[in-house]
Each structure stands twice: as C-alpha cells, then as structure tokens.
Amino acid sequence: xxxxxxxxxxxxxxxxxxxTAALGAALAQSGQKVAMxxxxxxxxxxxxxxxxxxxxxxxxxxxxxxxxxxEQALIRDKRVETLHLLxxxxxxxxxxxxxxxxxxxxxxxxxxFDWIICDSPAGIERGATLAMRHADVAVVVTNPEVSSxxxxxxxxxxxxxxxxxxxNGEQVEKHLLLTRYDAARAQRGEILKVEDxxxxxxxxxxxxxxxxxxxxxxxxxxxxVTLGSPNSAPARAYHExxxxxxxxxxVEVQKQRGLFSKLFxxxxx
Amino acid sequence: MNLxxxxxxxxxxxxxxxxxxxxxLAHERTIVGGGESDLVAILREEIMxxxxxxxxxxxxxxxxxxxxxxSVSTLEVDIEIPATLTGLRxxx
Numbered sequence: 334x335x336x337x338x339x340x341x342x343x344x345x346x347x348x349x350x351x352x353t354a355a356l357g358a359a360l361a362q363s364g365q366k367v368a369m370x371x372x373x374x375x376x377x378x379x380x381x382x383x384x385x386x387x388x389x390x391x392x393x394x395x396x397x398x399x400x401x402x403x404e405q406a407l408i409r410d411k412r413v414e415t416l417h418l419l420x421x422x423x424x425x426x427x428x429x430x431x432x433x434x435x436x437x438x439x440x441x442x443x444x445x446f447d448w449i450i451c452d453s454p455a456g457i458e459r460g461a462t463l464a465m466r467h468a469d470v471a472v473v474v475t476n477p478e479v480s481s482x483x484x485x486x487x488x489x490x491x492x493x494x495x496x497x498x499x500x501n502g503e504q505v506e507k508h509l510l511l512t513r514y515d516a517a518r519a520q521r522g523e524i525l526k527v528e529d530x531x532x533x534x535x536x537x538x539x540x541x542x543x544x545x546x547x548x549x550x551x552x553x554x555x556x557x558v559t560l561g562s563p564n565s566a567p568a569r570a571y572h573e574x575x576x577x578x579x580x581x582x583x584v585e586v587q588k589q590r591g592l593f594s595k596l597f598x599x600x601x602x
Numbered sequence: 603m604n605l606x607x608x609x610x611x612x613x614x615x616x617x618x619x620x621x622x623x624x625x626x627l628a629h630e631r632t633i634v635g636g637g638e639s640d641l642v643a644i645l646r647e648e649i650m651x652x653x654x655x656x657x658x659x660x661x662x663x664x665x666x667x668x669x670x671x672x673s674v675s676t677l678e679v680d681i682e683i684p685a686t687l688t689g690l691r692x693x694x
Contacts, residue, residue, distance in 0.1 A: 479619050486627050522614025529620045533627060 335368075335446045337439060338578070339468040339505075341492075343484025345455030347476045348512040351548060353452040354382045354557035355568070356472070359575040361416035362559065365447040368407065370419045370438070372464035373454035374430050377421035383410065384555020385418055394422035397434030403441050412560055417446075430463060439467045457491065465496055470506045470578065472539060476513050477525040485509075485534055508539035510574060515544045540574035542567050642668050649679060659683055 340353045353369055361367040370393060371379035380386045385408050391401035396419070403419070410416035419438075422429075442449050453464035465471065471492050475485040492505045499505065511530060519526045531538055542548075543566045551561030559568045646666045653659055665680040 479623055482623055483626065483630075486630070490631065519616070522616045525616050525619055529616065533620070533623050 335443045335449045336469045337443070337449045337451065337467045338470045338472060339451045339453055339465040340472045340474060340510075341453040341461065341465055341488050342474040342481070343455065343457060343461075343488040344476075344481045347474050347481050348510075348542070348548075349455070349474050350378050350382050350452055351552065351558070352472065352474050352510055352512065352542070352571070353379060353450055355559045355571040356575060356578075357448075357450050358410075358413060358416055358557035359559040359568075359572050360448050360450075360578070361410070361413040363575060363579070364415065365579075366415045366417075366445070367448045367450065368417045368419060368442050368446045369450045369452060370442075370464075371421035371452050372430075372460050373452065374421045374427050374460055375424065376454070377423060379418060379452050380408075380420045381555065382552055383408075383418055383557065385410070385420075386555070389420045392420045392422040393438065394424070394426060394429045396438055397431065398429055403438065412556075427460065430460065432463065432466070435463045435466065457487065461488075462491065462495055465492060465505075468492070468496055468505050469498065470508070472508050472510050472574075472578075473534070473536065474510045474512055475530060475534070477511060477519065477527075477530055479525075482525070482530060482533060489534060489536060507536045508574075508578070509534060509536050510539045510542065512542040513544045514541045539577055540570045542570045642666055645677070653681060657683060 338356075340349050340356070342349050350371075350373075357367050357369040369379060369383075371377050372393070373379075374394065377392070380389050388408050391406035393406070395401040396403050396406045406419055408418045408420065410418065419442075439449060451464040451468065454460040465488075473485050473488060473492075475481050489507060492507055493499055496505050509531065511527060514527070515524060518524045527538065527541060545565060545567045547562040547565035548558050548567050551558040554561055556562075558565065559571050562568055646664070649666065650661065650664060653664065659681060663682040665678070667678040667680075669676045669678065
C-alpha cells in the first residue's frame with residue numbers, strides 16, 4: 334500500500350516541481366515503485382523537468398474522465414524503471430479535476446506503487462487542495478524569504494485542516510524542505526537562517542537544498558537533479574531527504590551547521 | 603534621512619524579516635486558524651480572576667502567550683509579582 338506524499342508550498346517558483354522530480358527519482362533509485370502526479374492542470378511542467386514532454390499521450394484529466402486507463406497514461410521513466418509520471422492536462426478544463434476523480438486515481442495507484450508523489454500547483458485553490466487531500470506525508474518547499482515563509486505557514490494550516498487525515502482526526506506528517514539556501518548569505522545576515530525558518534514554521538526539517546547551478550543545468554537537460562547531476566550538493570541533499578522519508582536515522586549534519594550558524598549569528602549581532 | 607540610511611546600511615536585514623514574520627504570522631494564525639485568539643482571551647480572563655483572588659497584580663504584569671509547536675504547543679503564563687505583595691523571603 335502506497336504512501337501518498339504531497340509536495341506543496343503555496344508560493345510559486347520555490348522548487349515544487351524540481352523537488353518532486355528529484356525526490357521521485359531518488360526514491361525510485363532506492364528500489365521503490367514511484368508514481369508522480371502533476372496536479373498543475375493547465376500549466377503542466379513536471380513532464381518537461383523529467384524530460385518526458387514528447388512522450389505525453391494521455392493525462393490526469395483523461396484518466397479522470399475515463400478517456401484513458403491509468404496504465405495508458407502513466408509514462409515510465411527511461412532511466413529508472415520503477416519511476417512513473419502521470420502528467421497534468423494542458424487544457425484549461427480545471428472543472429474536470431474533481432474530488433471523486435482524484436480519489437479514484439489515487440486509490441487505483443495505491444495498490445500498485447510504494448509512493449505516490451503529488452506535485453501541487455501554486456496557490457490555495459482547488460488544484461492545491463486536491464493535491465494535498467489524500468496525503469499521508471507533506472513536503473513543504475520553502476525559500477528563506479518572507480513571502481515564501483508566509484505562504485508555507487498558510488499551507489501548513491491547510492494541511493492541518495483540509496486534508497482527509499485532518500478530517501479524520503489524524504495528522505499529515507509534515508516536513509520542511511528549505512530550497513535555494515545560500516549558507517554564506519545566511520551567515521552574513523542577508524537571508525533568513527535555517528533556524529529562523531524552522532523556528533517560525535515549527536515543522537521538522539527534511540533537508541536543506543543549497544542554491545546551485547546544477548539544478549538549472551539538470552532542468553535544461555530534462556533530468557531530475559538526482560539523476561542528471563548525482564554527485565552535486567543538491568542531489569546529495571535530496572538523497573538524504575529520501576532516506577529520512579523512508580525512516581532512516583541520519584547523522585545530524587544540520588545540527589552541526591546550526592551550531593556554526595549560531596556562532597556566526599552571535600558575532601554578527 | 604541620509605544619516606538614518608547610513609546607519610541602516612550597517613545592520614543586517616534577516617533579523618528584521620524574522621521579526622516581521624513572527625508578528626504577522628502570530629496574527630494570521632489566529633485569524634485563519636480560527637478560535638485560538640478566543641481561547642487565549644478566555645484563558646487570560648480566568649487566570650486573572652484566579653490571581654486576583656489572592657494577589658493584587660496589575661493587568662499588565664500578566665503575559666499570556668500561545669505558541670504553536672511541531673508536536674506540542676505551549677501556553678506561556680508569565681506573572682510578575684512584586685516582592686511587597688507576597689511578603690515571602692527569597693529562598694535560602
């Protein structure tokens with residue numbers, strides 16, 4: 334039975350799709366069967382980041398409407414065979430993205446996969462609420478920047494109230510993924526530090542993805558950074574995130590970094 | 603104005619961001635989340651009543667704060683009692 338993971342943020346452009354692709358690929362590389370669903374109906378991009386844009390035949394809306402079977406719509410990755418993608422529709426018929434339709438798709442996938450990763454659209458509208466609706470686990474993607482943090486806080490509130498788990502009195506397991514982090518700038522007090530963001534949002538840290546040119550380079554080539562640039566710092570951070578998601582205890586690298594930041598912060602203050 | 607800017611340049615902006623966010627989100631959570639502010643208000647009123655029974659502590663010396671945490675939330679009640687009111691000697 335699959336775990337449903339939503340990658341969400343509220344704000345756009347913080348790295349949801351990039352992170353979905355990187356986490357999905359890393360999970361699949363560890364032998365897990367992974368299905369990634371692009372919920373950004375009308376503005377699909379996960380196919381492009383995955384380098385599968387020319388292989389899209391059917392999409393999520395086709396499956397919901399019954400035009401195609403889920404097996405027909407799923408695109409199997411050519412690099413990692415346990416990795417699959419269900420693309421979003423390019424058309425603007427968002428009305429077809431229904432609660433029951435999404436529930437049916439997720440239930441169908443739950444039996445066949447270990448992980449279902451829902452790539453949420455930006456905003457707090459229906460696409461975003463449906464992407465998080467069935468989640469067991471949430472990865473909240475945040476940049477160390479005020480508007481991103483505010484929107485993440487809003488999304489955390491929604492995860493605690495609008496999901497099926499919340500309605501059943503349970504909790505969606507929430508993790509913070511801090512992306513585009515520049516440790517040097519944080520030490521100089523130019524951007525918020527990890528500790529600040531964690532303190533404000535009060536959810537546990539999954540990983541810090543350092544700002545890196547490798548992320549864009551991989552996107553350009555149509556590969557998740559974990560496949561396109563496997564030894565880069567972002568790729569290693571995503572792999573660490575995946576190990577944490579799978580419940581492995583990790584040597585607390587962040588703790589050390591936190592201490593360093595604290596020392597620098599004191600000096601700067 | 604220029605002098606002000608001159609001093610401002612030397613300070614880092616991240617602490618300002620942090621401060622602004624903390625104030626803003628504390629406010630937004632009570633509005634969007636709903637109910638929490640009412641709870642704090644009720645608690646404050648009742649805690650004040652209990653204290654008033656025994657001690658004449660001014661209203662502004664009682665701070666009540668609710669903090670949302672990952673696994674637990676905390677209710678912080680900070681009551682400043684002047685020594686003259688308690689008549690207690692500091693512990694040896």
